[in-house]
Amino acid sequence: MKQQILIVGAGFGGVWSALSAARLLDIHGRNDVEITVLAPQAELRIRPRFYEPNVHNMKAPLLDLFDAVGVKFVQGIAEVIDENNSQVSYRDTLGRQGQLRYDRLVLAAGSQLMRLPVEGLLEHAFDVDQIEAATRLEAHINSLNNVPASAARNTVVVVGGGFTGIETATEMPARLRASLGENTDIRVIIVDRGPQIAAAMGDDISPLIVEASEHLNIDWILNSTVASIDANGVTLGDGTRIESNTVIWTVGFRASPLTEQVEGTRDLQGRLHVDKHLKVLGRTDVFAAGDVAYAATDEAGNFTVMSCQHSIALGRYAGNNVAADLLGVEPMTYSQPKYVTCLDLGAWGAVFTEGWDRQVKLIKHEAKELKAQINSMWIYPPAADRATALAAADPLIPVA
Numbered sequence: 001m002k003q004q005i006l007i008v009g010a011g012f013g014g015v016w017s018a019l020s021a022a023r024l025l026d027i028h029g030r031n032d033v034e035i036t037v038l039a040p041q042a043e044l045r046i047r048p049r050f051y052e053p054n055v056h057n058m059k060a061p062l063l064d065l066f067d068a069v070g071v072k073f074v075q076g077i078a079e080v081i082d083e084n085n086s087q088v089s090y091r092d093t094l095g096r097q098g099q100l101r102y103d104r105l106v107l108a109a110g111s112q113l114m115r116l117p118v119e120g121l122l123e124h125a126f127d128v129d130q131i132e133a134a135t136r137l138e139a140h141i142n143s144l145n146n147v148p149a150s151a152a153r154n155t156v157v158v159v160g161g162g163f164t165g166i167e168t169a170t171e172m173p174a175r176l177r178a179s180l181g182e183n184t185d186i187r188v189i190i191v192d193r194g195p196q197i198a199a200a201m202g203d204d205i206s207p208l209i210v211e212a213s214e215h216l217n218i219d220w221i222l223n224s225t226v227a228s229i230d231a232n233g234v235t236l237g238d239g240t241r242i243e244s245n246t247v248i249w250t251v252g253f254r255a256s257p258l259t260e261q262v263e264g265t266r267d268l269q270g271r272l273h274v275d276k277h278l279k280v281l282g283r284t285d286v287f288a289a290g291d292v293a294y295a296a297t298d299e300a301g302n303f304t305v306m307s308c309q310h311s312i313a314l315g316r317y318a319g320n321n322v323a324a325d326l327l328g329v330e331p332m333t334y335s336q337p338k339y340v341t342c343l344d345l346g347a348w349g350a351v352f353t354e355g356w357d358r359q360v361k362l363i364k365h366e367a368k369e370l371k372a373q374i375n376s377m378w379i380y381p382p383a384a385d386r387a388t389a390l391a392a393a394d395p396l397i398p399v400a
Contacts, residue, residue, distance in 0.1 A: 013290020
């Protein structure tokens with residue numbers, strides 16, 4: 001009976017784990033280990049692009065790629081991780097229950113938007129967390145031209161001034177005008193609990209976000225929280241009322257609830273602490289990759305963030321090491337000392353930074369061109385060619 005590597009999730013961490021595991025098995029000429037990916041769809045959904053229009057196209061098919069490298073795909077939603085019996089129970093598209101056993105498990109189930117107990121949030125707010133939700137928002141924006149003109153129709157409120165909130169908000173003026181007309185008097189507002197605009201982004205990048213916001217006529221309401229959301233607007237914690245038919249929630253992300261079924265230490269976002277080989281601390285047969293892994297990126301005290309930049313590299317290392325663990329060969333120490341950000345700022349351009357202190361290297365048009373390359377090329381999976389795909393899964397290839 002073949003030994004089983006089971007990978008839960010087909011996001012960046014899961015896809016690259018599968019390819020990297022297949023690469024190491026190929027290097028050693030082993031065909032006695034089977035790699036299986038369990039996920040709801042056989043597609044990599046390009047989540048970093050969900051703030052853009054035409055979001056239904058932001059996905060890449062995986063079946064041909066998996067076939068090319070000898071990875072088995074099972075369509076289903078993982079529900080129970082049974083560590084005692086080394087198996088994962090799942091539900092398929094018809095609602096039937098199934099089980100998959102494993103000798104080694106890679107948990108790469110991703111993260112999800114946090115939905116706080118705010119009145120009306122679930123019923124009335126939009127988000128860009130999953131492709132279905134982002135598609136619903138797009139359909140809503142495109143339908144606004146059928147609604148009588150009003151301040152509420154022409155106003156978008158984005159709750160949260162973090163990375164996702166800023167990219168979503170700065171894209172909104174163009175998206176609204178595409179729906180309502182170039183001369184429509186529109187308003188985009190970011191509501192954030194911080195004391196200043198993009199304070200968490202650092203001293204170098206924050207003034208550029210201010211400049212872009214002013215250029216795009218985006219208003220910020222700071223030191224504010226949301227008390228309630230309804231079909232016609234949002235009420236802030238201090239009682240301020242903003243009329244809006246489009247409220248977009250972008251506040252906070254948390255690792256998949258499946259992490260709670262794995263014995264181990266978790267951070268405040270629910271991510272599992274892993275060792276230098278990405279094995280969950282205290283476990284002998286469970287690895288973590290992508291947004292469910294809390295891993296040291298270097299020896300300077302920096303840790304991974306929830307981003308495709310880290311998820312791709314984590315997947316490559318986790319896949320290599322889970323296969324190495326079964327083969328009895330030396331694992332590779334995860335290392336990703338270089339950290340960059342490229343923040344899209346709509347029609348103003350973008351900002352590209354290097355380092356954890358976010359030193360600005362490119363702005364406006366130059367940064368926008370780089371962002372376009374990242375979003376349309378670099379983060380997509382390789383072609384469904386065995387040699388090409390396996391070569392691309394080398395953990396030593398720099399992601400940034």
